[in-house]
Amino acid sequence: xxxxxxxxxxxxxxxxxxxxxxxxxxxxxxxxxxxxxxxxxxxxxxxxxxxxxxxxxxxxxxxxxxxxxxxxxxxxxxxxxxxxxxxxxxxxxxxxxxxxxxxxxxxxxxxxxxxxxxxxxxxxxxxxxxxxxxxxxxxxxxxxxxxxxxxxxxxxxxxxxxxxxxxxxxxxxxxxxxxxxxxxxxxxxxxxxxxxxxxxxxxxxxxxxxxxxxxxxxxxxxxxxxxxxxxxxxxxxxxxxxxxxxxxxxxxxxxxxxxxxxxxxxxxxxxxxxxxxxxxxxxxxxxxxxxxxxxxxxxxxxxxxxxxxxxxxxxxxxxxxxxxxxxxxxxxxxxxxxxxxxxxxxxxxxxxxxxxxxxxxxxxxxxxxxxxxxxxxx
Ligand SMILES: *Cc1c(COP(=O)(O)O)cnc(C)c1O
Numbered sequence: 001x002x003x004x005x006x007x008x009x010x011x012x013x014x015x016x017x018x019x020x021x022x023x024x025x026x027x028x029x030x031x032x033x034x035x036x037x038x039x040x041x042x043x044x045x046x047x048x049x050x051x052x053x054x055x056x057x058x059x060x061x062x063x064x065x066x067x068x069x070x071x072x073x074x075x076x077x078x079x080x081x082x083x084x085x086x087x088x089x090x091x092x093x094x095x096x097x098x099x100x101x102x103x104x105x106x107x108x109x110x111x112x113x114x115x116x117x118x119x120x121x122x123x124x125x126x127x128x129x130x131x132x133x134x135x136x137x138x139x140x141x142x143x144x145x146x147x148x149x150x151x152x153x154x155x156x157x158x159x160x161x162x163x164x165x166x167x168x169x170x171x172x173x174x175x176x177x178x179x180x181x182x183x184x185x186x187x188x189x190x191x192x193x194x195x196x197x198x199x200x201x202x203x204x205x206x207x208x209x210x211x212x213x214x215x216x217x218x219x220x221x222x223x224x225x226x227x228x229x230x231x232x233x234x235x236x237x238x239x240x241x242x243x244x245x246x247x248x249x250x251x252x253x254x255x256x257x258x259x260x261x262x263x264x265x266x267x268x269x270x271x272x273x274x275x276x277x278x279x280x281x282x283x284x285x286x287x288x289x290x291x292x293x294x295x296x297x298x299x300x301x302x303x304x305x306x307x308x309x310x311x312x313x314x315x316x317x318x319x320x321x322x323x324x325x326x327x328x329x330x331x332x333x334x335x336x337x338x339x340x341x342x343x344x345x346x347x348x349x350x351x352x353x354x355x356x357x358x359x360x361x362x363x364x365x366x367x368x369x370x371x372x373x374x375x376x377x378x
Contacts, residue, residue, distance in 0.1 A: 003314040008357040020243030035242040047177045051210035053202045054237035058164040058186020059086040061200035065182040068212040076128035080110040081342040083136045099335045106279035108138045112147035118335040132158040137166025140287040145179040168257045168287035177203040192287040195241040256356035260288045263358045270367035291354040298347035307373040316351045
């Protein structure tokens with residue numbers, strides 16, 4: 001069994017994907033061109049924003065958003081403590097300081113009460129200027145944007161939605177990547193919408209941010225290519241990846257997003273009485289980048305992982321190490337220094353095989369294995 005079965009997906013979509021790749025090679029348009037514009041148009045329409053700007057990867061997408069806001073030294077950017085490294089790394093890349101905020105145990109996402117506490121503490125300390133909050137849609141579930149936006153508005157913070165894992169999620173009728181002033185995603189192969197290499201995108205309704213980002217991602221270009229008006233970077237989605245994403249996005253939109261939700265409901269049905277299953281609040285829809293259960297202790301989690309492995313069922317620990325424990329960050333990033341929820345999650349979470357091509361039998365096999373092994377362990 002595969003943790004995320006990209007091969008099965010390719011078998012289903014092979015004809016369309018192969019044709020797209022050949023078309024790009026035959027056209028000799030490897031960078032930019034009609035495939036990239038077509039993809040950007042379709043993604044912007046789906047997300048429900050004016051602008052989609054594709055770029056080299058999800059980390060660059062976050063970086064480009066912070067660059068558009070002029071984030072730099074002396075600025076505080078609030079980031080959940082339980083996330084992938086990139087969410088905080090990009091603030092440091094620009095000389096700003098990521099300041100970590102604890103999360104909610106049931107949803108794994110940023111806790112808006114902790115956010116407010118940490119913003120207040122930062123203001124009291126007086127060393128950094130609060131500028132922005134990066135709210136992550138962890139494991140596919142949109143962060144609590146209504147609550148986070150309320151705090152952000154009280155303190156004049158920009159909201160950046162890190163939707164690297166969240167593409168396809170919803171709050172009401174609104175789609176992930178549309179909830180921030182800027183939203184970003186990643187097309188890393190294992191993400192909800194992945195390509196066959198690196199790729200990313202930035203989404204916004206703001207014309208000025210969009211224009212700046214289009215310039216930043218091509219060396220700070222001005223009116224024409226050899227006119228450089230600001231310092232930027234080179235971050236582009238190549239045309240082959242755009243071609244691959246076009247049929248993959250159609251499959252995602254037509255059935256994959258629904259199929260993965262079916263698998264998640266089956267898991268929850270079969271597991272909810274023995275482990276803590278992930279909670280999707282009313283009105284929210286997840287795109288299930290991960291299906292993550294919580295166990296009673298670190299010993300139990302680690303033993304279950306080994307037992308599943310011996311039955312050839314892969315599982316992963318996302319994430320074993322909190323952001324506040326990463327050596328790369330300074331002590332200014334510690335905020336109020338209190339991360340009890342994240343500390344516990346790092347010891348007790350386990351992500352199970354999850355993707356749109358998982359069958360009912362696969363889910364049952366994993367769930368029975370979890371039940372049997374836990375009954376032995378407890
Ligand atoms: C994967 C990921 C990123 C970075 O995306 P890349 O395309 O790998 O650069 C950023 N944030 C989160 C939450 C991620 O999971």
